[in-house]
């Protein structure tokens with residue numbers, strides 16, 4: 200099956216983001232990322248315009264950036280990329296659903312052939328990704344990971360990678376991202392989504408009822424206005 204993201208990577212024309220992508224392609228684990236993208240089990244993915252293969256490919260690329268910026272080792276880079284790949288396989292609809300992460304987690308063993316601690320950490324991170332932030336630590340503790348910091352980092356980076364692709368539903372608020380380096384990739388996330396959608400000939404608007412799309416657009420416009428606001432000084 201074809202991969203639009205691989206096509207974009209092969210074209211290697213990233214305009215303003217060329218330096219960013221050049222840095223990623225010079226990263227020690229770039230070949231590992233390519234291998235994970237090529238071996239992605241597309242049959243297993245949820246079939247949807249919102250949480251389907253496009254979202255998964257982009258989340259994997261954001262995950263690669265997260266792994267590089269956090270200086271993850273090879274093992275944890277692979278675990279993070281696999282979490283990105285299969286975090287939404289438990290979805291049954293595009294609606295708000297706090298439990299799809301726990302359903303996805305149950306399929307990770309079969310999909311990745313991971314066992315033991317590695318599987319435990321991945322399941323914890325994937326389960327936590329769809330729950331409110333206040334429940335993140337409690338969810339992770341439920342899996343009793345041997346290395347708490349490693350597990351927490353995996354969960355945070357999965358949330359950032361997944362969160363960056365909220366640009367597709369006009370609902371990215373970088374204040375919710377956990378790493379400054381992730382916040383700085385907001386413009387890249389928008390660019391990547393735009394390039395991807397043009398390539399697969401899909402619209403940039405989310406496939407939601409018009410009233411919800413209008414609400415999201417208004418929210419996004421307000422955020423953009425704040426983002427580009429010039430500081431005002433008294434006196």
Ligand SMILES: [Fe+2]
Nearest residue numbers: 254286287361
């Ligand atoms: Fe997702």
